[in-house]
Amino acid sequence: MRQDDLWDSEAAQSYDTPGTGMFADAVLKPTVARLTELAAGGRALEFAIGTGRVAVPLAEAGVPVTGIELSRPMLEQLRTKVDEQTIPVVVGDMATARAPGTFTLVYLVFNTISNLLTQAEQVACFRNAASHLDAGGRFVIELWVPELRALPPGRAATVGTVEPGYLLIDTYDVLHQRVVSHHVTYSPADGDGRDARLFRSPHRYIWPAELDLMAQLAGFELESRHADWTGAPFTAESPSHVSVYRLPADR
Incomplete structure (x- = not known):
């Protein structure tokens, strides 16, 4: 099952659920607040930007956002909200596609790294994030813990x-x-x-320890891990985590 076949026009048109589920303010507001903090006044790049669930409010909060997106139907939905000048998007695979310029923050939310179905692709995603970041830049991943x-x-x-x-x-x-x-x-x-x-x-599900090893292979260090975007402690019972990886400031 190919990802660009999976996220077709039907999936894209039914993806947004304004005000409910992952589009609820209780989910989005802490997500945007934390990403704004981590961007530290710089530019942000979203891997698998989709219909702009996070990117649109993040841009409205004043963070310059660029995206990478494999699915053209999902991108078409994003374009009903903002134009290319507001949020430029490169069409391509988040493991390999290159966006112009460098960034202080790359982020990948809502379990999307697991859409890459091999370990090699997931490692390549980390390396692609690192190649887009300034020295000291951060890569943020939101991911569920396998049950x-x-x-x-x-x-x-x-x-x-x-x-x-x-x-x-x-x-x-x-x-x-x-x-x-x-x-x-x-x-x-x-x-x-x-x-x-x-x-x-x-x-392809990923344990936190395996994710940390992927990060090390790409030159990152784990800066923090919390259970959610509000900063709740991550424990053995947490169903998901928000992990922040950082490149050395002197690389």
């Missing part, structure tokens, strides 16, 4: 979310460190489920 402890013995799936109108089931291939997320959306009022829709996305 293998919740995987019953002999079973290949976990139920991630159950709420009215939405069901998430993850199926694991622990041999190849892969997971496929099955997103089922439906109308709670539909008793027979005829309107249910399925969207599947493949991922």
